[in-house]
Amino acid sequence: MKRKLIAAIGVAGMLVSIAACGSDSDKDSSKKAGADSFKGQTLTVWAMDGSTPPNWTKDLTAAFQKKTGATLKFQTQKWDGIQQKITTALSESTPPDVIEVGNTQTPAYAATGGLADLGDLKKEIGADWSESLNASSVYDGKQYAAPWYFANRVVLYNKKVWADAGITGTPKTRAEFFADLDKIKAKGKAEPLYMPGQNWYFFDGLSIGQGADLVKKEGDKYVSNLSDPKVSAAMELYKKYASYSKAPKDKDEATPQQAEVFAKGNVGAFIGMGWEAGTAITANKKIEKDIGYFTIPGETAEKPEGVFLGGSNFAVAAGSKKQDLAKEFLKLALSDQFEGALSKESGVVPNKTSLNSNLSASPAGVAAAAGAVSGGTTPLIPEWAPVENAPNPIKSYMTAVLNGKSPAEAAKAVEAEINKRLSQKN
Known part of the structure; x- marks a missing residue:
């Protein structure tokens, strides 16, 4: 052959x-x-x-x-x-x-x-x-x-921090999750949530949850759909999560390793892969007994938040x-x-x-399995991969929104670069 x-x-x-x-x-x-x-x-x-x-x-x-x-x-x-x-x-x-x-x-x-x-x-x-x-x-x-x-992302939380804030059980809806984070914040002893500004795959999950597409077809080619109101809604949700965090707005979850930050014991929760608990335990063996997990809650108890399925x-x-x-x-x-x-x-x-x-x-x-039913992926097209190459323009978009730009303004600043990458000749 x-x-x-x-x-x-x-x-x-x-x-x-x-x-x-x-x-x-x-x-x-x-x-x-x-x-x-x-x-x-x-x-x-x-x-x-x-x-x-x-x-x-x-x-x-x-x-x-x-x-x-x-x-x-x-x-x-x-x-x-x-x-x-x-x-x-x-x-x-x-x-x-x-x-x-x-x-x-x-x-x-x-x-x-x-x-x-x-x-x-x-x-x-x-x-x-x-x-x-x-x-x-x-x-x-x-x-x-x-x-x-x-595998997909879940919430890893510190049971001791939650108990100290008077929280019993785990949230079933997004509103309940935010209410629990508010209680931790009011207690004033721990950072409610560690959420760096460029946790891109969590943002992709929020976009999936909003029913948003990151690309759209124009004629015979794909172009950015970052300015879509549904994508903007996902970014506004991300911004709300990030408001509970002191993490850098221009770094991702690996810089520093979010599990190692969590391991110090003064963070209520972070959103990551289940295996990241092992990273936290390696950094601080004492944290092992305090780690719990729950599915990322969605708008209703019946439907978990969208997640990126890797x-x-x-x-x-x-x-x-x-x-x-x-x-x-x-x-x-x-x-x-x-x-x-x-x-x-x-x-x-x-x-x-x-x-x-x-x-x-x-x-x-x-x-993770409970959340997978609401899961999805990045756009399933051959043209997509270059978009995620460093420096990822969507990460730049996220940081811009967290620093005060509207989602529409931030999208406009990066869409030309996204379109350029999507049009790379095969």
Whole structure:
């Protein structure tokens, strides 16, 4: 099979387009699943560092061999430079058969023609995949990947600070959350909320909650939609959250690490990933007993706040000569047994709500799963990635609003740069 690198595409400014794969017959296309049906074959799976916990990997490998007679070969990849590495691999005649791809990166890979259409797999095993989690696996109306696991932001709070302010229980609505922060502020002993000015993915979640789109289509191209009133409403909400914080208006949550600030014990709460509790505990072991979690509340108790869903999908390389075997792997890996086991072992959100019970031992996971139903992503278009490259113009927009500009004024100042990035030639 001949494949050709043809152009650059914007995933972190590095992806390269590849020509669509031809229709060569797969060596295993006539085989049916069953013991020894693929005996002697080896399926290569690229998985990212940290994605495949040991017990899950061991049990899945054994089950795969028992079902198919084939050997399963996991190859662990590093995140650094992975976009270019995957793009190059997809352009070759012998790519890895199955690849873990970031959910927001999936459309860019799909646009190149490097991923196989998994529409038949979706019909067979994906009827109850959560719609919000499956959205990133679909490009141009076709299923080019399968949702694997996800994570999203929750509220991590200091139980002692809340108790000292006379707060019992956790808020179920946004108004209740603000009321609790007001109580901490009135007590005067702790910073109610640590919220840096450029926590961009939290802002994206607020935009999702407002039903806002960060881009819009004009003719045959995408342009900024930052001046939309719904985006402005999300930014005004962010500004209200930030009013409870002394954090820098021109820094993100990693500068300084917000979990390390929280670890000092004089902050009521922060909004972050569940694993950030580990960062706080490393900085101050004593804080461990005081950490609690709850879902970011929305306007009503019935619907949590919108959140950015980060995670990974599984995709099959269009150039793989083991399409049927790859699908047998996906049927196993994404089955209730192994999807549930992954959630239980790693604390990640599974691809269907019926499996959320596997998170019962993870308070952070329970809080995240409840919020995932209101989740979404950044715009699922190949053109989006350059927008987030440093310096991210949306972060500049956020800081400008927090420093006194109206959302409309701040949007006007950065939209030309956003449009320039969206129009980068692929």
